Amino acid sequence: xxxxxxxxxxxxxxxxxxxxxxxxxxxxxxxxxxxxxxxxxxxxxxxxxxxxxxxxxxxxxxxxxxxxxxxxxxxxxxxxxxxxxxxxxxxxxxxxxxxxxxxxxxxx
Amino acid sequence: xxxxxxxxxxxxxxxxxxxxxxxxxxxxxxxxxxxxxxxxxxxxxxxxxxxxxxxxxxxxxxxxxxxxxxxxxxxxxxxxxxxxxxxxxxxxxxxxxxxxxxxxxxxxxxxxxxxxxxxx
Numbered sequence: 576x577x578x579x580x581x582x583x584x585x586x587x588x589x590x591x592x593x594x595x596x597x598x599x600x601x602x603x604x605x606x607x608x609x610x611x612x613x614x615x616x617x618x619x620x621x622x623x624x625x626x627x628x629x630x631x632x633x634x635x636x637x638x639x640x641x642x643x644x645x646x647x648x649x650x651x652x653x654x655x656x657x658x659x660x661x662x663x664x665x666x667x668x669x670x671x672x673x674x675x676x677x678x679x680x681x682x683x
Numbered sequence: 684x685x686x687x688x689x690x691x692x693x694x695x696x697x698x699x700x701x702x703x704x705x706x707x708x709x710x711x712x713x714x715x716x717x718x719x720x721x722x723x724x725x726x727x728x729x730x731x732x733x734x735x736x737x738x739x740x741x742x743x744x745x746x747x748x749x750x751x752x753x754x755x756x757x758x759x760x761x762x763x764x765x766x767x768x769x770x771x772x773x774x775x776x777x778x779x780x781x782x783x784x785x786x787x788x789x790x791x792x793x794x795x796x797x798x799x800x801x802x803x
Contacts, residue, residue, distance in 0.1 A: 576746070610789035612730075619779055619793035620730065631791070663730055667789055671745040672720075674730040 577602050577666050579675035587683040594651040596678045598664035603644050608668035611640060611649045614661045614677075623662070624649060651680070685709040687780050687794035695774075695801050701767040705780030705794055712761045713738050716785040719763045721754065723776040724796075731776075735783075736763055770801045 578601040586594050598609065607627035612620035622631040624640040627647055637652045651658055659682050664675040691703035705719070712719070721733040734744030736754045744752045753766040767774060777798050781790040 606787070608787055608789075612790070619781075619796055620790070621793070622789050622791050625789040631789075665730075665732075665789070667783070667787060670743045671747075672732045672735075674732065676729045 576671055577604065577669055577673050579664055579666060579673055581662075581664060581675035581678045583678060584676075585679045585681060587681055588654055589683045590654050590656055592654050594649075594654060594658070594680050596649040596651075596662055596664075596680070598642075598647040598649070598675050600645045600647075600666060604647070604666045605668045607643050607647075608666060609640075609642070609647050610665045610667060612663045612665065613658075614663065620663060654680070685782065685792045687782060687792055689778060689780050689794045689797040691797060691799070693798055693800060695770050695799060696803055697771055697801055698769055701765070701770050701774060701799055701801070703765045703778055703780075703797060703799070704762050705764070707761045707763070707782070711758075712756065712763065713758045715739060718783045718786060718788070719754075719756065720781045720783065720790060721765045722779045722781060722790070723774075724779070725773075725776045733765065733767075733778075737786075772801050775799065775801045 580599045582597045609627045611624040614620040628640040639650045663677045686708045688706045695701045718735045720735040736742045751768045756763040777796040779796045780794045782792045
């Protein structure tokens, strides 16, 4: 299985600041089939980024993704109140399609 | 707009079988390229991919659950289903169904989730 590790576990930030979330894979994620999901309490996850760097529908451009191989990053610039949430990365290149443990972006 | 909705019992007795259904609306389940997934999330924990199915009936499942997991699809009712046998308290979780646009696609559409508690 491809094991995904996310860091940090928690990011405490203020609105207007930038967040940098990391996702590292135990083996190469072929074709950058790496997605990021945002989850708020009581809600289903929402696709934010796919193909490592392609924003999903209706995701604002303050979200950006980068990386390849085993190291990936989700960056959120100018944090808005609605961006404070849990973020999971997931690889969909090889079954089982594993998720990382998540990074919580919370309000400082 | 595609919508997915999970349904099933919210309480299952240990050693019994958990059975959930995901109803798909706003689009047909039969176009061959899409894949339909089950994911779960124990209370306060992260996401675990359970498995998926294609309209052809081809399935894949997480090896950690594979002996106990069965996923099926019913084009006539536009639904797909999950069965998990021999459940224990460790199977208590919020269960989500989701759809990807095909193989090697992310999960674009999610149901709201259904909480299943395993307890006597």
